[in-house]
Every structure is written in C-alpha cells, then in structure tokens.
Amino acid sequence: MTINIEKLPREKVFRDPIHNYIHVQHKVILDLINTKEFQRLRRVKQLGTSSFTFQGAEHSRFTHCMGVYEITRLICDNFQRNYPSVTDDDGLWNDDERIVALCAALLHDLGHGPYSHAFEHIFNTDHEQWTQQIITSPETEINQVLRQVSSDFPEKVASVIAKTYENKQVVQMISSQIDADRMDYLLRDAYFTGTKYGMFDLTRILRVMRPYKGGIAFDANGMHAVEDYVLSRFQMYQQVYFHPVSRGMEVVLTKLLRRAKDLYEHNQMNGFEMPSLLVPFFENRVNINDYLALDDGILNTYFTLWLDYPDEILKDLSYKFLTRKPFKSAQYTEETQDKLPKLADIVEVAGFDKQYYTSTNTSYDLPYDVYNPRKHKSRTQIEIMQNDGSLIELSTVSRLVNALTGKILGDERFYFPKAMLEEHSDDIFSEEYTKFQKHIYNDMII
Template structure:
C-alpha cells in the first residue's frame, strides 16, 4: 500500500503501511481536524487556522526524515521504527478543544488523554491490535519510557520532531518569520554516541537558530496578549458555568450542561464524552448558552463568540485595577483576575530524571551545547510577571 498526503509545510508526505492510513481514518484522529493548533492564536493571526491533524501528520514526516539518516536508521530495529512513527502520528490525539486552552479547566492533561485513547476502548486501539501493534509500546514512547533512548529523543526532547514541525508550521500559519528551523541540516548532522542522539559541531548555528526561533515564537505568537485574553475569558466563562451548576441553576440547555458534569465535580471526564468535544462543539455550546437567562453567562458566551474578549495588561498598577473594579457594573470576580506568566528559557539543562540536553560531538568529545554557545548562555532571567485581566466595557 502507498499513500501520499500533500502538505503546505513539508510537501508530499508518504505512508508505506496501511496501519497509518487506518489510524488516520479513525474517529479519534479525524477529530483533530476540528481542533485548531494555536487555540486563541486564531483570533490574532487570521491565517493561523491549521489544526492538530496537520501537525500530527507533520511530526510523523519529520520522524521519517530522521530515519533517512543512516546512522540513526541502523540503531533502531524495524519493529521500533514502526512504533516510533505511530507514536509521532498519535502524540497529540488527546488534545481537547482549543488545544492547550481546555487544560485550564480540565484536571487531566492532553498527554494523559492521549495515553487513554491509545489504551482504551477506541478505534485507534483496535487498529493497533489488528495490525499486530502493542498499544503499550506506543504509549511507552509517548511517555518517554521506551528502552531505546533514541526513540524517546525523537518524540520528546528539546530538539524533537514535535518541536521542529510545530515551529515551522505555526510560523507559516501565523504569517511570521521568527522560526524557520533548518530541519534538513540538523538531521544530516545528527549522530549516535553512547546510545543517544547527538549533533556535530557543524549543526551548532542551526540549533541556535532553532532555539532562538522557539523563544521568539513564544514571545510574539504563543504568548500574544489576545491569545492570553481568549484563554482567560474562557476560564472565566467556565467559572461562571460551574458556579451556576453548583448553585443548582435551572439551565434551559440542561443536556448541554450534562457534558461537563464530571469536570464540575472535579472528576475525570469519561473518554467517550471527551472525544466528542472539539472547537466546533464548544462554539455551538457558547451559542446555546448565550440564550440562557443569566446575564453574566450570556455576556461571557457572547465575548467568546464575537472576539469581545477580556483585556490583558502588565503595565497597569494595582490601584488602577481596584478603581476599575469599583466602577464596574457587574460581578467583578468573573471579569477581573491576575494571571502569571513565566518568561520562557531559551534552553534548559535537563533534570536528573530525564536527559533532554542537546549534545555536540566534536573530535570524540561530547559537550552540552550550552557550554559552546554564547547565545544560549545569555542570562534570560526567566522572570515571572503578573498580567491583569479586566473588561473594557460593562456587562451588556
């Protein structure tokens, strides 16, 4: 079996085994078509409407490119290569609506849901078993616990296939030029040393460019004030929804509210419910709840639908915010908040539990790239800053 997908980032993406097509055709994977990669970023960059679906396929492709490196290829068994590709394809299948935004209200991370989808009573699980693939082995890669460190590195590290794809894809989708990692050069200069992936000194500049690109993408795209505003408006919307549920408010749309019952009660949302949720579902829920009698829920739902989001600023004083609260006509606890954002580190040394360092091999000597790069060694401070959340107009 041969199958090609045309991708606007990588060009033609090739699938040589039917298991990949069967996985893509499952309901759980097709759901990713309806989950925007950048969540609230779509309200900043009009063309940033690419999905987790295209990203997952892109990660699969980058892994395939790594396997074209003969040194890497011969250090992974045929069986583990297939497991690795499947793990790359499925690594984000557990994302909820609006990608990371949904995790603000969920007690379970998207990584946990990914594992549950692969192991649970799902179409993906059945496809794997029917093709002789042990779902537990796929999970071991996603959790970074596979016996082959090379396999783990390619799916989860500071320089993995996931980051290489999303930086390139998000940059293109947002229409910015902050991050265009030289994937081919980085892969060409990858080597194996003592059972792990390292890079030759020829790749230092390309890796620095990759790390700087990621840093700038966080500053200018992922942490854009409108994206933060969407996240916090969504959080406030859910806070009001949950409070009404706890107060036994009589919702007109009682069936809609039933969707979130477990989340309201700080329990785990069942998999069959979770996999029915996507961005489309949430926007329909916003529309339905806009017709409720509660004025705050109506208002916050309308703000999410029509991009009349709460505002964010790190420049206002506490006194200014308190004055705005006293003048605000409405319940301030659903409209004012303080969020904290930690400045992203351009590079971090790995913990003892998991070695994610990027190593450079030069004349048989292995060195952490941080000890060779002047750029990476700049003191980026990694400060935590407060951001005030507030409305620009009263409840309508």
C-alpha cells in the first residue's frame, strides 16, 4: 500500500515552557494540529479541578499532547541514530514506524471530555474509546488528514491507542509504565503547579532508552534516572493529583452534573435554559459531533446560567463550583467506614440532601507493578538491560522501587458541606452540627 509521508519545506517550531522548542517536520503532523478536533483540546484543562488548588495549573490537553509528540520524536531520533534496524528480525528500530508513533503520540488524548474524569464518571464515557472513534470515523477532519497518508493509516494509529498495534516498541513509547505520556505530564504538571515533586532527568532517560524485540528497555548505567522517575511519579500522585481540596471540588462538580441529569430526567428543566449540548448525554444517545461540541467553557457557561435556576440544589452547587467552595473531607478507614451512613444522616437532618451533599471519594495509585499475565490489565514492567544483553526487571535491582512495587497507595475520604464544621449556636439544628463534629474529630482523620 502506498504511504504518503510529505516533509514540510522548512521545519516549524512551537515554543514550549517544558521542551523549549517543539519541532514539526512532517506535513501530516501540522495538518493534524490544525484540525478542529485537535484545536478543541485548547479548551480542555489538563488537570481539571486541580487548578482550584494550584492556581497555575491552567494548562490544556493541547499543550500536553504537543509535549508527548515532542518526547516521542526525540525517542525516534535516538533509536534511529543509535539502534537502526539492519535485518528484519534484529529487534532494533525500523524508522518506517516513526510516523505512526508520532501521530499516536499527538492524538493520544483526543477523546478527553470536559473536566475529564468527573465527566466520565457521570456519563459513563471512556476517553480512550472516544479517541479511537474520533480517529477512525470518516466524519472527522482528523480521519481525513490521516487517510492522506494511506487508507488504513487511521486504523493503525487507533490500534496504537488500543495497545494492539503489532510493533510493541511503538505501543510502549505511548503507553507503558515509563512512556512519553507520563514523562510529559509529570514535568508539565510539576511546572504549572509550582511543585518540584515531578522533576526528573528526562535527557538522561531518553539517552538510556533502547529498543529490543519485546519492546523498550533501559541501559543498566541509567537505572538511577529511571528509579528517580518512578519516585517522582509517586510523589506527584500523593501530593498533587490526590490533593483533598481538588477532590473536594471534583465532588461538587460530580454532584452538580448528577443533579442536572436528575432534573432533566424528571422533566424539571422545561421553561428554563435547556442545556441542549448536554441533552444527548442525559439521554445516552451521544454521537461524535455531540461529544466534540463539549469543552470546559461550555460546562462553565451552563453553570453560570444555573445560578438563576429555581432548583435550590442546582443553584447552590453551581455557585459552589464557580466560586471555589469545595466540600470538606475526613479520611476514613475500614474500621470507621461503618460510621459514614450515620454521618450522612446527620448532614440530611441539618438541611442538606445527602444524595447531593455527601460523597465518598477514593484515590489510589499503584506507583509501580511487575508483569502479571493473569491480571485483566497487566502492566508492561520496566526492563533494565545488562551489559551482556540480558534483561532484568527494575524492582529486582532497585531497593527504592521494590519498596513501592505492588503497593496500592492513597486514601479514602468522606466529603460533606463545610457548614457542618462551623458554629451554628442560634440554629435549630445546632445540636446536629455538634454531634457531627464530635464524630468527625473523634473518629475520623481530618
């Protein structure tokens, strides 16, 4: 099949705070960047509600995707320079795979919806499936651009996202325990949140990456750089991504969308501003155009309109989200989780509908795992290549990584209105507030 890979007359560069310059050399990459589907990612925040905690975290999925593309380009350059394939079965890098790797890297987050994970939970969407659908649908500009390379090229790119592409080196560049996606978002998110937890030596890691028949490995003399990356990722999850206040705002957002959906299903949105772009999601009949019509700004506009909505719960939750009024939280354990129904009941007696004003939120991460073929979603372990060419799994040679291997870390929190912790001496429910606070401070971890 004829492959059309046209180079630009002159390399185009994009300024970037993480990578300095992002280099675009292929026409297909520039054409993909200019599609309406990719430009939409400018209007979707990378970190969702984390910007309510870390005020600098206003960066977008667009900038992240550009960064993942650039890291993938650097990997391809390194492989072609130092490990070019000579024979078909030598396990080294075949540079014919470059363009599919670059396109998959650029488009890997194409299917993210507004406020990503909260939106997915309410409307049961999967951004990876939507990414594949946008790439393979003839309706999209993305598909039309990819088909200019070859008629089956969109399916090839989508298979990289699905992790079914035949070349495991390409798949692992985009999706593994140490890939271009993770490396960019750790550095980018650390930069924009103003934290240092996610910093690691990207230059060194790229230098020690090498292809082999089974995928990608790392030279033994670069093991400590890889080890540092794993620890940085662990710290970012615990200190930034799992921050209780960010999760408190995500709970408000989740309950807000849930209330809007419930009102619509009970025909209580008639006669007011109908959220027409959300209706397909309320009715579970979403097509590609419906999905791509949404971004963070669209949701925020609806929330602003709902400040005047006659339903007090929708109005209040909209106000809380737009003015940064997160729910408060207390950490619970297996020993104390049996108290949660009682706490929720107290919240309801105090005047808050517990369905919309209480929630549990669980945030756990597995910092590093070893390959287990019996798992439903087994992870590709990090392989260290010895001087004799043999491979050894990272945690067997790193005590630090071994200490994190297979350990699911995080916490479980019960979220509730901040008012439950305030003084209400003149309130008829003051006794309930006191009772709630007694349970929280005596039994839970604030």
